[in-house]
Amino acid sequence: MNDSMGVGRELPPALVARLTACLGERFSLSSGVRAHHGHDESHFPDQPPQAVAFVASTAEVVEVVRACAEYGVPLIPYGTGTSLEGHVLAPYGGVSVDVSQMNHVLEIDAEDMLAVVQPGVTRKQLNAALRGTGLFFPIDPGADASIGGMAATRASGTNAVRYGTMRENVLALEVVLADGRVLRTGTRAKKASAGYDLTRLFVGSEGTLGIFTEITVRLHPLPEDSAVAVVRFPSMQAAVETVIHTIQSGVPIGRVEFLDEVSIHAINRYSKTDLAEAPTLFFEFQGSPRAIEEQVALVGELAREHGAEDFSWASRPEERSRLWEARHQAYFACINLRPGCRGITTDSCVPISKLAEAVLRARAAIDASGLIAPILGHVGDGNFHTVILIDPEDAAELERAETLSAELVEIAQSLGGTCSGEHGVGMGKRAFVAREAGEAGVAVMRAIKTALDPRGILNPGKLVP
Template sequence: MNAPTELPHLVEPRPVPAAMLDALRARFGDRCSTALAVREQHGRDESPFDVRPPDAVVFCESTDDVAAIVSLADRHAVPVIPYGVGSSLEGHLLAVQGGISIDLSRMNRVLQVNPEDLTATVEPGVTREQLNSEIRDTGLFFPIDPGANASLGGMAATRASGTNAVRYGTMRENVLGLTVVTASGEVIHTGTRAKKSSAGYDLTRLMVGSEGTLGVITGVTLKLYPLPEAVSAAICHFKDIGSAVDATIQIIQMGVPIARCELLDVNAVRAVNEHSKLGLREAPMLLMEFHGSEAGVKEQAETVQSIAAEAGGENFEWASTPEERTRLWTARHKAYFAGMTTHPGCRTVTTDTCVPISRLTEIIEASVAEADASGLPYYIVGHVGDGNFHLAYLVKDGDAQQRETAERLSMQMVHRAIALQGTCTGEHGIGLHKQGFLVDETGAGAVEMMRTLKRALDPKNILNPGKIFSL
């Protein structure tokens, strides 16, 4: 496929009839907004695409609200686009065919916590930080941490993962059930609070990762985990990025149950130093965290320290106090924005891939060599414990040549990942940006099967149209 510098499959927006807008205003009052500033806020995410904003934004407070909007949209064949906090990177929430943005941020209640069963049920606007704050007294936590303080509904919709995935898995493994509004406005429930089920098709897994194209998620039942008895973090620097990745591969292949293993290249370290005033040595770095009993954490850390030393790791430093760990992880979570501040006036073209752990050094080193040769500024962060990494190219806003170069480099990296039997996206999702890569990865037959599901569940193509694939 060609580098996607332009929006794929952009079609003329579908007009929103005045009768529908009147009906929305009558039901929702000032919670229905057509103000340009509100619409523009809901028409941008962290992707490099610029799209006209939605025609209106409705702030929902219940599943009934969502069902009412979708029922109207079905009647008038108008697109609806779910909106959480706007942190997506691949254009998931852009109104490429116009329509109504359904803002779910006010649906932010933790509905039920069952500590004895290690589950919680939340509305989609609850963020991961909010959930963990509200359940702290139970001795439990929710581990999925994509970096941004994303909404849990959005995390389910994009099958997010993040820094803890190497130990706790992704949203796919941690969502037990959903409440979903279908394309006709019907409310359905998938899954239960039971740990497993063989009852019919697994509709929960079908919805998780569907990016709002098959239904609007209005409730999520999640797995919780006991807070570990002991937590310790460490950093280790390496002479080059290949040595850092080699150390990671050995850690995973040795079966060390490490909770987090994050890579920052020298550019990312330099950026977080400047942004968060850390004073870290400016060299490729692994930031690691260990969970378990006091004895287990000590054993894990000693094993990892030995492996790192053999791979050329230096300056192994501990961060045992909660304050120091928080400082390091806060800096890591801000790496995306820290990288952008190193080149004011730039936007990022960010891509992520995931490969079998044994091929991780190969793809990162090749991608770094291409990025260095291009002359574009870039930085790398990665959840390398599960073979996933992110490469962000910084391009001057409006510079078509730089944008084309960044997209070409991104395309080469993704094709390399697919050739290594990896995936075009480990956690960002397809959205607008990676539709051609989905065909490359899964084949035309598999994508056509996805289209068949989409047509069956959303015959008028009103649920976040234009995302994942074209119809």
């Protein structure tokens, strides 16, 4: 990436004219719009694009890509701006391609349990559209993210322990490539062995190989019934070991979320709940009433063996929603613990047997750092986050936080895990990915990137080490 990419420079006037002719008022150079698109939920300083293109169709995306390709101007796809890794920032300038107006649910096929959506459709919007079908789209990263963004970052969240991640739930894609060609990957069949798995290559490619314009996702039958329990433990270790044994027992748990006492304290303050401030698991059991009964009996026994002190049930739907809403607000609740701060969120994911060790070592590292960082996460997948609270103006603190974050990555990688379970690589994790993928892995990623985007105009500065 070089200077000619336009940081601090104006876009070529001919490009501006061409994009204005194509999109009219939906092509914006306004500083307010640009500032909004140069900001996400990460701790990275804002980096606005030089312009924003509010595209409304695949044809328009093709036009925008072709025009920018001609001038070698970067393209940064933008959904809802809820990235935690700086995916939407524009470190090399360029045009932010905002797909929020591509927000149509194109098809719901209840018989084949799939939906075809435009990339700007959010997960809540899709689930609202599914009401009455008996089906739902389970992937739930917390934020009401766009499905395009979720596919691009291989998102997952609380339901992944049962339903998998975007990796398992994207069936097919329409993608505009770096030269404006339109690629369609996948079919509507449940499985295939018909050539390279391009769908899986593009899922998680973070806008660096193409811009998604259509996503076919799998839907799932709504569970017949569900039950939610909040279980308090005497120690973090006891909670995490209950999870390990639950997973190893093969119980098809719906969700299982861990929150340490700091997270629970943050939630109580933020969401006005009155949960006991101790290491806690939120469980959801799903299925027929009999299946739930079996699961509850088994998990209950495991929890008691590990000293669970309290099993409280949320049986009414409103109560359950309130609990999950509080869980989903946990990130903001944590941030709110320290006014004016920003959060550096870590995203370790380890093999389940190493979860207790990973979490306990994370706790020790946090304590040693002197920083505040609640621990919480989707422990059924071996995935947990710490939210390191920092004053963005305090360079020394930022440095300490980055050292801590790197330490947590190293712990996860040394235990056979990964630096990123679900947030993606974005700007901040490229060095960690390099270590994880090794020299050959980095070379292969670069070779693929170069083969599909030789000029490096697609979301430069992200993912590829």
